[in-house]
Amino acid sequence: MNSKESFRLSAEINTHNSALRIIKSKGYKIFLYPNITDELYGTYWAIKENRDFIAEDPLKLLGIITI
Template identity: 45%
Template structure:
């Protein structure tokens, strides 16, 4: 029987996320913050597309979304607001 996998957002996934981006041809780097309380902004660039996020997993997620949906990545008028729907299901109407 194959073991079920459970993968969660944690710092031990950051290096793998950066390696995935690099393997897909993205140049990745960290732009340090001037504020000592923050690490900085993670960047990825490929062709004419630049992406920025506060951690490598968010960076990978933004790029995955853009690769799937393109430059018109925003929710379209005919698409449901899944975020609000799931919030309501989880937290109920308040």
């Protein structure tokens, strides 16, 4: 990549599938528990062994797994 070229990535819905693929590649099973409101799709859960991570979207889920 040329040093004068720029790159920008933002936390938008078009990056959710990439986040889900990364989480799955780390060996987690992913579940979506639906929500009855129109504000959210539901709650995403990533489960591996005795560890459960829960977030409102895949990007947040990947972030807390990484922490």
